[in-house]
Amino acid sequence: MVDYSWPPMNKRRVIGQRLNRLDGPAKSSGKAKYPTDVQRPGLLHAVILSSPHAHARVRSIDISAAQAMPGVEDIRVMSPAGTEIQWAGAEVAAIAARTEEIARDAARAIKVDYEVLPHLVKEDDLARAGNRAKAAGEQVTGDPDTVFRESGVVVHEGSYSIPVITHCCLEPHGSTIEYKGEKVEMWPSTQNVSGIGGDLARSLNIPVTNVSVHMDYMGGGFGSKFPADRWGTEGANMSKKTGKAVKLYLDRRQELTIGGVRPSAFAKVKIAARRDGTIVAWQSESWATGGVGGGGMPPIPYVFTNIPNKRLNHSAVSLNAGGARAWRAPNHAQACALTATAMEDLAAKLNMDSLEFMLKNANLTLRPETYRAQLQKAAELIEWKKYAHQRGDKTAGHIKQGLGIGFSTWGGAGHASNCRANIHPDGSVEVELGSQDIGTATRTAIAMVAAETLGIPVEQVKVKIGENSYPASGASGGSTTIGGVSSSTRKAAMNALDKLMDVVAASLNVPKDNLEAVDQRIQVKGNPDKAMTFKAACQKLGVKSISEMGTNDPKNPGGLNSQGASGVQMAHVSVDIETGVVRMNKFVAVQDCGLVVNPKTAESQVYGACIMNICAGLMEERVMDQITGRVLNADMEFYKLAGIKDIGEIVVHMDITPEHDRKGIIGLGEPPAIAGPAAISNAVANAIGVRVPGLPMTPERVLKALYGERSLA
Amino acid sequence: MNDLEPKHPGKKKSAFSRRGFLQGVGAGTTAAGVLSVPAEAQAPKAIGPGAVPITLTINGKAMQATVEPRVTLLDCMRHYMDLTGAKRVCDRGTCGACTVIMGGKVIYACSVLAIDAQGKQIETIENLTASGKTHPLVPAFVKHDAQQCGYCTPGFVMAAKGLLDRTPSPSYDQVKDGLGGNLCRCGTYVGVRQAVLEAAKGGRNG
Known part of the structure; x- marks a missing residue:
């Protein structure tokens, strides 16, 4: 029985090293070919015609003028007469033409007659939602009513909100698709290399084995790029009809309108604590939207889940x-x-320091010791003692400083993943997985795990991902990838090594169990003198390569990966109370994630999440217009993302400890992308002395909170 | 006066900024419209609306394409010349993913018409590893992991190249100003700042 467990921390030669990402040179030199970069002979450019109305019924659609335009090769009606459109931007038709310019001209020449219907596009006022709001059943724990009335209990009531934001992937959603006879070649921008072919095949009603997916790089997904989508289906249909490859990606406005959003959340919260700061009751009336389907309830109260009385x-x-x-x-x-x-x-109402308040209530979390330690570490890194003050910076002048706290939890166990490891007689090694590198440095982690296992340099491992012909591996979502692919790679490489050991054991005349693979040698454990180089061992294979599989079964990860990441983030801001502008001084993230394969790229993930948090905390929101029903800022001028000058100093502390390491790998995509907006909102409240109820902390909202509605008149 | 700075007489020279960058683009386009037209064609002459043959000088090579006059430099490179390092993201001069250097100026290739780019020296990301030589920015971006999905990265590298061409030893604030016209969605700015500072140091020493 092969022992797949990770080598002890102090024995690792590759895992745990701060290695450069392997595809870094291709990316920073512009050589990396993304799906949008793919060129095919005779390639047609396709565009989508979107609905201008948020709610409408298509009475008729006339494509004759567009069809007659020179250079137009095919038009597919996606919303035929009778279709009820449910949001502005919805796909009405797809047009493929010799050039993109012609395709856009043709889109403009399509005549659509709409019966415009009433719409609702804003959810900030629940009372105005009428029958568009659907209540879920009430959940009650304990006896909140009695506790809220108890004497000696301090009650706070407040309103809070976080808006819809859009993914705004830099590479838009879409794919290039080429039908060749019965076979379909697909170059999608996706987080789901092994699964997207099946999705496309279902929509085309063809066998999944007819679809070949190719994707070496992709320009950002963040959770929004799993399906083939309707535009994928129509791209394929147009390719079949014309016999040419069709490139169909959303334009920027469409990307921000229909490429995916994060749902909003609003709540009126009532929360109570005893005078010593112990939280005893929580009550919330929340609402949310994620589009026509509404939005589910966030898991509140968050992290401090064991508040005894809740409604x-x-x-x-x-x-x-x-x-x-x-x-x-x-x-x-x-x-x-x-x-x-x-x-x-x-905490402010209790006149308690908010750090002290969080520490005091850590027992209400599932991992009190971890959160306490992380709160203290983050406080040290942001210099809490130096900068902390009671709510409202009382120093003179118009620049007020404040500190705020946020916290997070996430699962992050590895997904189902299969890997094939091949060892060839010439000593070359390949690992093959139908996975994808969405910016996580997945390629690099896979190579590191294989190199560690086989005792060879990382450069000697050829990582083959991005094709659905490789062994199926899960989609990259929910922080499951590094755990999944590292575990399957570990097992495949161990299985392949076991086969190689058979050959070496016979040759050196020692029991197989006594052998180890280190420093490019297969040797008797602890005895480099009784050894054979890795290459020499491979030559013993003759003409036959070793090819072994490894599988990560999420139900039985065997200690290689697990779930349960905790994190604490703190923000230090300066607020100009004359202009309402909030500046980031410093942002601290303390994060655990089990065994860290590559601290360098793991830190990059956390830095990136911190910057996303700053975007969401200070500037990012989708702005809807109730009159026209459209997104007002479906572009990158007014859909604000932080630039390099907006982020202040960021400090990342990865909680790499033997205790966390023993848990195995835990994914890191989501955990650090949670706490920041709350921490920033709290820092602003601490600075200016009043709560800005809604995120993001824009100057308008800050001034309104400080001086009321009339301040903006 | 440096090419990258806004040409406003009497205005204090400012560090490179988005505003300066956009003004630079505007100035570049105007200049191209005036200067790149051959002498015999000084009289107004309608071009298009159909496709016209053009020649662009990119990374020292003459490259031909037949494009409609409304085609941008970016789309011309990407769709007609297989130069795909520059990326199309916002497509209207906000995000910097399409950054190239034209006539010594850092510009957004989405905001210049291909026909207006004729007669100009255009440098793209592909030039930074051309003819066996690698610009120090490329390994510096790798070393500091200044990239995740990597889609914005070529734009950042070219904006940084433009900055270093003009200011070989930039301060930390000059780096931030020089790259203030580029956006990243994954959040790679921390590595980018370090990478550019290191590449500048390498350039000085070597």
């Missing part, structure tokens, strides 16, 4: 707006933004 009510609000797709840590950033804020407001 939860939630309504899903259906809007005529582009639909939700998973966004890094679905519903967790929302939950934190509704919980950490209310908690700090209660």
Whole structure:
């Protein structure tokens, strides 16, 4: 029986090293070919015609003028007469033409007659939602009513919200598709190399074995790029009809309108604590939207789940707006933004330091010791003692400083993954997985695990991913990839090594169990003198390569990966109370994630999540217009993302300890992308002395919180 | 006056900024419209609306294409010349993913028409590893992991190249100003800042 467990921390030669990502040179030199870069002979350019109306019925659609335009090769009606359009931006037709310019001209020449219907596109006022709001059943724990009335209990009530944000992937959703006879070649921008071919095949009603998926690189997904999508289906249909490859990607406006959004969350919260700061009751009336389907209730109260008395009510609000797709840590950033804020407001009412308040209540979390240690570490890194003050910076001048706290939890166990490891007689090694590198440095982690296992340099491992002809591996969502692919790679490489050991054992005349693979040698354990080089061992294979599989079964990961990451983030901001502008001074993230394969790229993930948190905390929101029913900022000028000058100093502390390491690998995509917006909102409240109820902390909202509605008149 | 700075007489020279960058683009386009037209064609002459043959000088090579006058430099490179390092993201001069250097100026290739780019020296990301030589920015971006999905990265590298061409030893604030016209969605700015500072140091020493 092969022992797959990770080598002890102090014995690892590759895992745990700060290695450069293997595809870094290709990316930073522009040589990396993304799906949008793919060129094919005779390639047609296709575009989507979108509905201008948020709610409408298509009376008729006339494509004759467009069809007659020179250079137009095919038009597919996606919303025929009678279709009820449910959001602005919805796909009405797809046009393929010799050039993109011709395709856009043709889109403009399509005549659509709409019967415009009433729409609702804003959810900030639940009372206005009427029958578009659907209440879920009330959940009650303990006896909140009695506790809220008890004497000696301090009660705070407040309103909090976090808006819809869009994924705004830099590479838009879409694919290039080429039908060749019965076979389909697909170059999608996807997080789902092994699964997207099947999705396309289902929509085309063809066998999945007819679809070949190719993707070496992709330009960002963040949870929004799993399916083939309707535009994928129509791209394929147009390729079949014309006999040419068709490139169909959303334009920027469409990307921000229909490419996926993170649902909003709003809540009226009532929270109570005893005078010593112990939280005793929580009550919330929350609502959320993620489009026509509404939005589910975030897991509130977040992290501090064991508050003994709770009453939860939630309504899903259906809007005529582009639909939700998973966004890094679905519903967790929302939950934190509704919980950490209310908690700090209660601490302020109690005149308690908010750090002390969180520490005091850590027993209400599932991992009190971890959170306490992380709170203390983050406090040290942000210099809490130096900068902390009671709510409202009382120093003179118009620049006020403040500190705020957020916290997170996530699962992150590895997904189902299969890997094939090949060892060839010339000593070359390949590992093959139908996985994808969405920016996580998945390629690098796979190579590191194989190199560690086989005792060879990382450069000697050829990682083959991005094709659905390789052994199936899960989609990259929910922080499951590194755990999944590392575990399957470990097992495949161990299985292949076991076969190689058979040959070496016979040759050296020692029992196989006594052998180890280190430093490019197969040797008797601890005895480099009784050894054979890895290459020499491979030559013993003759003409026959070793090819072995390894599988990560999420139900039985065998200690290679697990779940349960915790994190604490703190923000230090300066707020100009004359302009309402919030500046980031410093942002601290303390994060555990079990065994860390490559601390360098893991830190990059956390830095990136911190910057996303700053975007969401200070500037990012989808702005809807109730009159036209459209997204007002479906572009990159007014859909604000932080630039390099907006982020301040960021400090990342990865909690790499033997205790966390023993858990095996835990994914890192979601955990650090949760706590930041709440921490920033709390820091602003600490600075200016009042709560800005809604995120993001834009100057308009800050001034309104400080001086009321009239301040903006 | 440096090419990258806004040409406003009497205005204090400012560090490179988004505003300066956009003004630079505007100036570049105007200049191209005036200067690149051959002398015999000084009289107004309608071009298009159909496709016209053009020649662009990219990375020292003459490259031909037949494009409609409304085609941008970016789309011309990507669709007609298989130069796909520059990426199309916002397609309207906000995000910097299409950054190239034209006539010594850092520009957004989505905001210049291909026909206006004729007669200009255009440098793209592909030039940074051409003819066996690698610009120090490329390994510096790798070393500091200044990339995740990597889609914005060529734009950042070219904006950094433009900055270093003009300011070989930038301060930390000059780096931030120089790259203030580029956006990243994955959040790679921390590595980018370090990479550019290191590449600048390497350039000085070597």
